[in-house]
Amino acid sequence: MREITYLEAVREAMSIEMRKNEDVYILGEDIGVYGGAFGVTRGMIEEFGPERVRNTPISEAGIAGAAVGSALTGMRPILEIQFSDFITIALDQMVNQAAKIRYMYGGKGKVPMVLRTPSGSGTGAAAQHSQSLEAWVAHIPGLKVVQPSTAYDAKGLLKAAMDDDNPVIFYEHKLLYKTSSEVPEEEYSIPLGKADIKREGSDVTIVATAIMVHKALEAAKELDKEGISVEVVDPRTIVPLDKETIVNSVKKTGKLIVVHEAVKRGGIGGEIASVVAESEAFDYLDAPIKRLGGAESPVPYNPELERAHIPQVPDIITAVKETLNRA
Amino acid sequence: MDMLKLNVPNSITNDKLIDLYKQMWQIRLFDEKVDEFFAKGMIHGTTHLAVGQEASAAGVCALLTVEDKITSTHRGHGHCIAKGATPDKMMAELFGRTTGYCKGKGGSMHIADVEMGNLGANGIVAGGIPLAVGSALTAKMKRLDYVTVCFFGDGATNEGSFHEAVNLASIWDLPVIFVCENNQYGMSGSVKEMTRVENIADRAQAYGIPGEVADGNDIIAMMNVTDKAIKRARSGEGPTLIEAKTYRWKGHSKSDAKKYRTRDEEQEWRKKDPIKRYKEVLIEAGLLTEEKAEEVRLAVKKEIEDAVKFAEASPQPTLNDLLTDVYA
Numbered sequence: 001m002r003e004i005t006y007l008e009a010v011r012e013a014m015s016i017e018m019r020k021n022e023d024v025y026i027l028g029e030d031i032g033v034y035g036g037a038f039g040v041t042r043g044m045i046e047e048f049g050p051e052r053v054r055n056t057p058i059s060e061a062g063i064a065g066a067a068v069g070s071a072l073t074g075m076r077p078i079l080e081i082q083f084s085d086f087i088t089i090a091l092d093q094m095v096n097q098a099a100k101i102r103y104m105y106g107g108k109g110k111v112p113m114v115l116r117t118p119s120g121s122g123t124g125a126a127a128q129h130s131q132s133l134e135a136w137v138a139h140i141p142g143l144k145v146v147q148p149s150t151a152y153d154a155k156g157l158l159k160a161a162m163d164d165d166n167p168v169i170f171y172e173h174k175l176l177y178k179t180s181s182e183v184p185e186e187e188y189s190i191p192l193g194k195a196d197i198k199r200e201g202s203d204v205t206i207v208a209t210a211i212m213v214h215k216a217l218e219a220a221k222e223l224d225k226e227g228i229s230v231e232v233v234d235p236r237t238i239v240p241l242d243k244e245t246i247v248n249s250v251k252k253t254g255k256l257i258v259v260h261e262a263v264k265r266g267g268i269g270g271e272i273a274s275v276v277a278e279s280e281a282f283d284y285l286d287a288p289i290k291r292l293g294g295a296e297s298p299v300p301y302n303p304e305l306e307r308a309h310i311p312q313v314p315d316i317i318t319a320v321k322e323t324l325n326r327a
Numbered sequence: 328m329d330m331l332k333l334n335v336p337n338s339i340t341n342d343k344l345i346d347l348y349k350q351m352w353q354i355r356l357f358d359e360k361v362d363e364f365f366a367k368g369m370i371h372g373t374t375h376l377a378v379g380q381e382a383s384a385a386g387v388c389a390l391l392t393v394e395d396k397i398t399s400t401h402r403g404h405g406h407c408i409a410k411g412a413t414p415d416k417m418m419a420e421l422f423g424r425t426t427g428y429c430k431g432k433g434g435s436m437h438i439a440d441v442e443m444g445n446l447g448a449n450g451i452v453a454g455g456i457p458l459a460v461g462s463a464l465t466a467k468m469k470r471l472d473y474v475t476v477c478f479f480g481d482g483a484t485n486e487g488s489f490h491e492a493v494n495l496a497s498i499w500d501l502p503v504i505f506v507c508e509n510n511q512y513g514m515s516g517s518v519k520e521m522t523r524v525e526n527i528a529d530r531a532q533a534y535g536i537p538g539e540v541a542d543g544n545d546i547i548a549m550m551n552v553t554d555k556a557i558k559r560a561r562s563g564e565g566p567t568l569i570e571a572k573t574y575r576w577k578g579h580s581k582s583d584a585k586k587y588r589t590r591d592e593e594q595e596w597r598k599k600d601p602i603k604r605y606k607e608v609l610i611e612a613g614l615l616t617e618e619k620a621e622e623v624r625l626a627v628k629k630e631i632e633d634a635v636k637f638a639e640a641s642p643q644p645t646l647n648d649l650l651t652d653v654y655a
């Protein structure tokens with residue numbers, strides 16, 4: 001099968017949908033001839049025109065609200081927020097409006113929209129352009145939250161997100177944009193709420209999200225040389241969360257490590273650990289659950305500090321060994 | 328030699344006029360050096376250069392004292408230099424070293440020099456505008472007589488923060504000067520496509536404050552318009568919105584194919600080079616000669632090279648620094 005990049009997979013999913021469905025349009029800053037800050041929408045204004053690829057002023061609160069309002073009245077917008085850090089400016093509309101409208105109105109109305117946004121550190125863009133704030137939105141009933149880790153997942157999950165009748169926050173990881181995997185040319189959908197076991201193993205379960213899936217897989221490969229068998233579970237969507245797959249994996253291995261890039265304190269890892277602790281997998285645990293996450297500081301500029309801010313492969317290897325030693 | 332009296336604010340001496348010429352070169356050569364380093368991949372992250380926009384930073388800050396404050400933007404190296412920062416500590420910051428203004432933790436988009444009254448660059452478009460209003464509020468509440476200059480771009484005026492902040496400053500008559508550096512684009516969005524007003528300064532009307540359009544490539548015009556706004560602010564009459572019409576010569580950030588504008592347009596604006604124009608004015612006024620001008624430029628070039636050496640010789644932070652300075 002052909003390989004394409006994660007970035008191309010996102011663009012392809014949008015383009016296929018826009019060719020089929022006139023109600024789907026994109027809005028965002030610099031998504032026109034510039035092609036978006038990371039080049040995701042490159043070529044799309046040429047194909048779909050400025051009516052459907054709407055280049056907006058720098059007005060996150062306004063464009064988020066416009067997306068919500070147009071979704072409520074029959075369109076299916078895709079909103080690109082240039083860096084996920086700026087979601088803070090769009091959040092009033094997403095949290096107080098988009099997430100709650102259907103419920104507040106007693107089941108009337110719906111807000112079928114996707115907010116796509118690149119997150120994560122590793123580019124040297126420092127404290128205001130490197131955050132991973134997915135746990136904030138995961139806390140809000142009414143929003144769905146997606147974090148693809150591969151090109152294949154990105155295309156299928158974005159299709160599901162666009163088909164969903166609810167507001168979906170779709171996190172793209174900047175450092176994954178250029179990674180490739182086999183991706184079918186035709187459209188396909190990966191249901192939201194279905195985890196993927198990225199590697200099967202028997203000694204320890206690592207639940208990892210976004211770029212940490214790749215670091216966990218690398219760690220697993222290293223540990224395999226020492227005869228340690230690691231299972232890597234990628235939830236793919238953190239809302240809804242596929243509890244069953246995670247719980248079953250922990251029942252099999254008896255050990256759980258959760259790894260994400262977002263700051264550990266208040267991160268989604270706490271939720272995943274709690275889900276396991278509250279489940280029947282608790283009785284199967286042979287060692288304390290471990291969480292790895294970003295340091296409790298803003299993302300620093302200096303490259304060494306920036307690397308040290310988030311879990312790296314050696315940290316995951318150490319965590320696995322510590323967990324096994326305590327079993 | 329005939330001395331032609333230039334039409335500049337009273338506080339501006341002839342020495343200051345020459346200093347400002349030097350400062351404009353500092354701003355330009357600093358950013359050109361940074362551009363070179365990014366092109367070679369020697370600095371990580373991204374940067375936004377103010378080459379072509381030197382007159383607004385230098386002209387506005389020429390009227391400020393050390394007590395006065397500024398808030399700056401992602402395109403902030405020029406503001407920083409104009410408010411008294413030294414290129415060595417700025418360069419060290421870009422190199423991520425401990426001797427940098429932010430100990431290597433901030434980088435290009437976050438340089439702050441609080442001792443000199445620079446409350447910081449900002450990675451969030453329009454993020455500094457409400458901060459400037461807060462700084463002006465402090466001055467008012469503590470009866471201090473500093474003013475706060477708030478720099479921002481044309482694109483920033485489409486953020487809610489801009490409108491909310493200007494309204495606040497107007498109803499509270501705060502000593503703040505809003506300086507919009509309209510370089511015609513916010514990243515790829517041209518000001519013509521992104522607003523329906525002729526001038527950004529026209530937006531002042533909505534808040535009942537004066538709006539002034541100035542030639543942002545003319546440092547003398549910038550000084551005069553700022554002088555007037557500062558007098559108004561210091562006398563308690565409230566804020567002014569100044570629009571400096573200018574142009575950024577380089578791309579928006581380190582990677583920009585500039586598909587949204589033409590090479591012809593760029594050439595037209597390069598003809599309005601603010602440094603060249605100012606040099607001609609100074610020469611005509613008998614304050615400068617071609618030879619002296621070249622000496623100034625070369626001295627600045629050397630200063631920037633020295634800044635690079637300083638940065639390269641400076642220590643990297645250690646991993647212990649990761650968790651320091653999170654809380655006061």
Ligand SMILES: Cc1ncc(C[n+]2csc(CCOP(=O)(O)OP(=O)(O)O)c2C)c(N)n1
Binds near residue numbers: 086452
């Ligand atoms: C809230 C927010 N939205 C978007 C961006 C991305 N961005 C950085 S600079 C910029 C353009 C700003 O334009 P303008 O205010 O005119 O300043 P200029 O870059 O022209 O100096 C954009 C869109 C950002 N940093 N912050």
Ligand SMILES: [Mg+2]
Binds near residue numbers: 480482508512514
């Ligand atoms: Mg601009």
